[in-house]
Amino acid sequence: MADALKAMTAFGLREPKQVKIGALSIKELTDVALASVAARKGRMADLSRAAAAAGLPLPGPSTHAPGDPYSSFWVAPEMWLVEAPFASHELIADMLRAALGDGASVTEQTDAWVGFDLTADDLTALMQRLCNVDFAMAPDGHATRTVMEHLGVYLIKRGKGAARVYGPRSSAESLLHAVEAAAVALA
Amino acid sequence: MRYSGFRVIAEALTGHKGWKPVWRDPEPQSEYDYIIVGGGGHGLATAYYLAKEFGQARIAVLEKGYLGGGNVGRNTTIIRSNYLLDGNEPFYEFSLKLWEGLEQDFNYNAMVSQRGIMNLIHTDAQRDAFTRRGNAMIMHGAGARLLNRDEVRAMYPWLNFDDARFPIKGALAQPRGGTVRHDAVAWGYARGADMRGVDLIQNCEVTGMRIENGRIKGVETNRGFIGAKKVGVAVAGSSSKVMAHAGMRLPIESHVLQAFVSEGLKPLIDGVITFGAGHFYVSQSDKGGLVFGGDIDGYNSYAQRGNLPVIEDVAEGGMALMPAIGRVRLLRTWGGIMDMSMDGSPIIDRTHVEGLYFNGGWCYGGFKATPASGWCFAHLMAKDAPHPTATAYRFDRFLKGRMIDEKGQGAQPNLH
């Protein structure tokens, strides 16, 4: 996009962070573009139509809906966070705005967050140390806001042993440290 | 009966046969000149000073439970007059001066101990604010010192100076601050009032107020109607409940504040340390327990018990400040119901009902205010004029825009 300006990860590096602790692997996401989509007041029907046309899922509360290119999860009443591949969708906000029209308010959120994909055989014990989400009982695709070591994050369950966490980008180091410490204690 | 070392020795040698009840348990009379509702610290102090300083008689204190069972018996025992604003500082300084002579005054050792209090500084902005406050304190005659980091370190070398998230940069100290054995305050005032003829009536709950033509006539209780020329209400967390009997809504919410004590330890902390950045304050009792607390739970409550998040929050503050106490154990928690006012400052005022007076809104500053609160309330009730140090504590300050908002948080009681 802008060759002159080289992007940096949330850790001030060129390459995404990858950590392995025991069976757990932590991988920083730098290839996901994010934008929030909120229905304008009284325009939910319009938004739903436009979203359907654009291939943008708008799942119900506590849910993440995968899709191509757009995945999304519910964050607030009539509001979603939309994910898309960064390489093709760096201008995700513009693209969504164009697709959704004036029935929606769209805001770029890509760099508001640091994302991590966590994988292991079973993440239950790790999640028990990190947050109050009942991970074991949550269905796949469960998406919720929660708190990890004082940090507000979004947690998306992608399977018994897979989860995605979005935390505040400025606190990337603190968040990673919290996950690492919990993992070491369990390893 | 006068207490003294000689009396203790004499009684010890004669098998403790001569000790007398510290207070009587009188039946309520049909009418009093003064009824004080609430047998906590403030109510008992009010009765004591009404009798002793203002020459009044025919006084009763009505307590729904046991004497001293409210916040005077469930606090962290700190006394200080390190306030900022003109509406507050003269009053709290008056209170501290009364503390300084209290034990001799009421002949009871409440263990008033001025081992000093310090409020830690972690940012330049905090230093500026504390400098403003310290100067205000000195101008009001309260005394204050600004300590630098090394001076704090010399006093408490084991605080977290080297690995702190919010490094200690100094402190505002009031050497005259300290602690008092809280229960003894209630008992000392109760004893002093009882000796002066005040009827202390326990297990007597006010269930209504008799008001005729805008004038108080007495109170209904679970032990029948008791007449009174003047009624003063000093019931802290129960303020809204009791004043509702007079049809009043108050600028007050009731909130639970938890406090904590550790197992007994050999001396570690001499004075009182306040760690504002971590919502934590601590002192050590003469028995050896670390006595500490933090923020209120934050929601309206009359339950006298709190929840785990605040316990954890307070412990986190404690560990951040004092990494050596990791293996010190929390022994007991308790909750008191705070009368949180809309600006964080109290009310000592008349009401729209003639002869009905109100004392409340102490937030969690009530304990240190006990002597002055009692004195000023007695003054107001006896003379129908506010004491000079308590003129700002009016109901109408909110209507007039004259809030006394030390923390600058506005009309949200749980933030004060």
Add this chain to the structure above:
Amino acid sequence: MTQSHRISGGQVDRTKTVRFTFDGIPYQGHPGDTLASALLANGVRLMGRSFKYHRPRGPISSGSEEPNALVELRTGGRQEPNTRATVVELFEGLDARSQNRWPSLRFDAMGINDRFSTFFAAGFYYKTFMWPKSFWEKIYEPIIRRAAGLGSVTRQEDPDEYDKGFLHCDLLVIGAGPAGLMAALTAGRAGKRVILADEDFRLGGRLNAETHAVGQASGADWAVAAVAELAAMPNVRLMTRTTVMGAFDHGIYGAVERVSDHLPVPAKGKPRQVLWRIYAGKAILAGGATERPIAFENNDRPGVMLAGALRAYANRWGVKAGERVAVFTNNDDGLRTATDLMARGVDVVAVIDSREGGELIPGVRHLRGAEVIDSSGKLGLKTITVRQSNGKTEDIRVDALGVSGGWNPNVNVHSHHRSRPVYDAGIAAFVPGEDGPPGLSVTGAAAGVLSTHGALRTGRDAAMAALGLTGAAPDLPEAEDAPVRVSPLWFVHHGKGRAWIDQQNDVTVKDVKLAHKENFTSVEHLKRYTTLGMATDQGKTGNVLGLAVMAELTGRSIPETGTTIYRPPYTPVAMGTLAGRSRGKEFKPFRLTPSHHWAKEQGAVFVEVGNWLRTQWVPKAGETEWRQSVDREVLATRKSVGICDVTTLGKIDIQGTDAGEFLNRVYANTFSTLAVGKCRYGLMLREDGIVFDDGTTARMGENEYVMTTTTANAVTVFRHLEFCRQVLWPEMDVQLISTTEAWAQFSVAGPNARKLLEKVVDQDISDASFPYMGAANITVCGGLRARLFRISFSGELAYEIAVPTRYGDALLREMLARGAEFDPIVYGTEALGVMRIEKGHVAGGELNGQSTALNMGLGKMVSKKKDSIGMVLSQREGMVQEDGYRLVGVKPVDPKAALTAGSHFLEKGAAAVAANDGGWLTSKVYSPHLGCDIALGYLKGGDKKIGQRMRIVNLLAGLDTEVEIISPHMFDPEGERLRG
């Protein structure tokens, strides 16, 4: 040393030996031992000293109720005071020491207190030490403080880690005795998610301490089988060494798991303990019961123990507490101690039964209607004095006495919501009352059901009921179901000596009598006056005894007397556990700015601003003092151009067709007239009319605004806006989202700001096309999306430029590189502060939550032509006073004189007393431009005092400085530079 008191049987692993020391002396025990059982096995029964009288003490119990056997464990930062020897699991190399004694446990100089105990009656200190006044703090109190306390605390940091976590279950079972195991089995077999937690390291509760059969097996073996069955269920989590410390609202329980306390040190990276917050659909308290003693004179000697503990040591640990043992009981259960010990070959010399009737135990001297009235033995029990039913007294030589006064159900957790226990005369004890924590039921001994069968049955039934299970109830194994036969006996009436009730705090029957005499008769007064039940055991063995004595003295019944309630925690909890990982640098998370890594490379100095770390200044080589750096940054900016990372300012994206009107209502000034492509300074009030926050808001599109807030208020402003949007004006079409972290934002300020920006911005930003207060979406460096605002906090020609955060670092480097010809510098918060104060902009010191727009000289901004938050109440009479505080600028008359923020204004010649207090300095900096300290301040009637001379004093530092009151706009008051 051999284990002289080890006998056969028990559940210790005799194939292995564990070495440990107590007060430096080496001993041996076995895995499965506690410190107390191992010491007793070695014939050691003196383990501590009491709080007040320094009486020699040994353990009276075998569990967490222990008041006496408190020791100090470990060394260095791990030194751990007041640990109960009865629950410490023995590990290799354990190093324990006695406490509250000097010079040694056997010869404690403070034991002198015991000789003068009559002077130390309850509350004696309230009556003396008052004269002379100054002696309290100088002499008496220091002595008392030194004497007080039990263990000592290290001054070193605790090196161990602590963790926290969350668990969810359908049923939490607290306690793994027969009731708890049966409850867990019932729920587990039904497929429910169950957590079974027990404080012990071996599950089974009293089954491990008794010889009762359960079904075909011993109770202990039945427990092993039950535990094995539960362990095989994936839906059941067994938590040993886990104490449920408190019941909180709505089914949340706190539990402490002692992960590593049975190890010399935790394994690397492992926590010492974990605090679990358990979300339980339902909970069952199966916490068993605690035996209580009977008070008699000198009942506190090492060797006098609870009868149930005596047989627990024999049955579970294979330890006899003495060579010659007697039992003193008022109930049948106490008799079991005699029979169990005899079965293990221990010499039981007498059973003293206070009851006249009942069964006689064969083969032992069983005295009925008799009482123990006294004992002797300086450092341990040697004889007891027994008064027989005929009144004759007799000394009996024993070295251990088991005392049973009956069993108190462990109602503690059930009373954590202030439910008052009620008295059950059938078992002479308090049982759980009404209004316990919703969802918590109580079973087994904790509910007053004291037989094994009863525990199994109620445990099963409670689980069925709690979970609404409708299938067939599981069969119960056969178990003893003996009725409770107890004749209450609280204290033995005899003589003038002391009979202990609360052993740790040295509260005796005499103290209760004194409290009664002085009218401290309510249980709360009794507790507070005598300190009964306030020791580390929280009165688990003593409380009921104390109030029963008071009941007897007042002639009231025990129910009339009532009882105090228990509060969390059930047993004391380490502060480290409650804090978890939030300590040291991890107390709060860090927030790092986009330029953080660049600044770190440059050796910048950082400052904490909330959780943010911001660059405070960026020293250059040769600068030795911070002012050099800051002055340089200010001068360089004002001379050419400076860049500052302002990402920390809150950014809120506001969209919707009503966004303009929304801003009109949340800001005191008007926003609906703001044109697209423009920004405006906004002043936000609280509803009480006090200034809440300020910042600029830009209109980026027809229905699209970007608001900035102060760093400090970013979160609270957002919350407030959501309140306004959802609660006050839900009819409005407004959407909000925070974009604070999404954009890296830099202030570029100085005469060459535009020239520098022109090097990176792709569009025309000449004054004509991008005038003062302009705002636009632009691109930089050949196409990267960015935002540009022409706003100034420094008084210079200034812009704020924002790019997506990941490009922030690169943009900063690019601006510095491409604009090198302008010698750009990066400035930190100090220089930022200098320039904003020179310019008279309000910030932290002025936005103190106590000040009005009028105070700030911004009164005209509050529009009365529209409704906005705070508009009405800002007009109250106390807030619109003519002579109220006004923001002023201040500079010293002598340019070399220093000012201090927080200093107060005084008129010349006025005394430094409150009546003359004119206000205070809110912020102060050194202005390299003006060559002196300058400050902002709130001065009463300050707007009318411009040009006057006053003093500012800092009484904390003894400073008294003559100053000139000037306009707060100290630099370029006409604003020519920022429009340049």
Add this chain to the structure above:
Amino acid sequence: MIIHHPILGPRDAQEFVYLGDASLMDRPDGMTAGIEEFHEYLYQRGNPAGEHRELWYHEQGDRSWLVVTRNTVTHEITKVELARDVARAKGRSK
């Protein structure tokens, strides 16, 4: 405490920020109401010992403001509503 969020189900009260009495919804109109009315609105509280309708904000959640009906003596929660729905039901809707 646990608040049963009308959309998200049971959530720990720790995720919420407490404001106070739900009467804070009933803000007077600043163009017609005067100081006395605003004073009553902002400062005077019923502060009941018993059932209390109060405002909580799900800050670490979906950012909904809720009206929670909770007993201040027992802490029992009997009703939880979206504050926006409550406000709209009061007629604050276009």
